[in-house]
Amino acid sequence: ELHEEALLGEAADFLLDGVEQSYKRSIRPLVLQRAMDLFSSFTQAHYQVEVTGTEKPRLVALESTTQKQLELRQLSDGTRIQLLLAVRLAFAIEQSQGRLLPIFLDETLSISDPVRFRAVGTALLELVKNGQQIFYLTANPSDVTGWQRLCSELAAEDPKVVYLGK
Numbered sequence: 001e002l003h004e005e006a007l008l009g010e011a012a013d014f015l016l017d018g019v020e021q022s023y024k025r026s027i028r029p030l031v032l033q034r035a036m037d038l039f040s041s042f043t044q045a046h047y048q049v050e051v052t053g054t055e056k057p058r059l060v061a062l063e064s065t066t067q068k069q070l071e072l073r074q075l076s077d078g079t080r081i082q083l084l085l086a087v088r089l090a091f092a093i094e095q096s097q098g099r100l101l102p103i104f105l106d107e108t109l110s111i112s113d114p115v116r117f118r119a120v121g122t123a124l125l126e127l128v129k130n131g132q133q134i135f136y137l138t139a140n141p142s143d144v145t146g147w148q149r150l151c152s153e154l155a156a157e158d159p160k161v162v163y164l165g166k
Contacts, residue, residue, distance in 0.1 A: 035090035041123040042082040042116070049083055059087065078116050081108070085120065093132075102133040110140045121150045129156070 032051060039049040039061075048062040052069065061070045061083055072080055085108060092103055105124075109117050124134055136147065136159070147159045 031090050031094040034094060035087045038089055038123060039083055039086035041126075042086055042120045043079065044119055047079065047083070049086060059083065078112055081112070082116065082120060089127075093127075100131050100133065102135060103127075104135045104137065106137045107140060107143070108136070109146070110138060110143055114146075117146050118150060121147065122154065125151070125154060125156050 032049075036049050039047060046064055048064060050060050050062050050069070051057050052060050059072065061072075061075055061079065062068070063070065072083070075083065085105075089103065092101070109120055112120065128134055136143070138144065144159075144161055148161075150156075151158050
């Protein structure tokens with residue numbers, strides 16, 4: 001009988017957690033949902049982005065495996081850049097209200113390791129595939145090579161490269 005009660009308690013907790021998550025998703029602003037989707041894509045679902053606090057809301061990263069909240073200052077430079085890029089892209093896309101305004105990124109991935117470059121680049125190319133125009137500005141030849149390689153691997157259209165100094 002105690003075992004059955006414990007199982008019922010666990011089942012109730014599971015169902016209540018599902019209801020709570022569903023409620024949070026339903027009241028979440030679209031820009032935050034888009035930022036969450038982008039950040040999850042950028043980090044290959046290792047992190048999620050959340051807003052905590054009511055009087056002074058702030059962005060935090062949530063480790064998917066441990067559910068540990070991390071402040072921006074606690075994140076590696078690469079993960080922090082991914083989170084901020086996800087939020088900025090989400091805001092720009094939502095503010096454009098379906099008009100697909102071009103997005104300009106200035107050396108956004110220059111300090112990214114190859115895994116992060118690929119994850120963020122793949123997500124950005126998905127936006128391009130859906131009609132979004134993205135301008136990536138860089139003075140770093142390895143960024144150009146990285147984009148060319150990624151487009152080739154994903155069978156995406158080759159990036160248009162313009163050398164301004166020539």
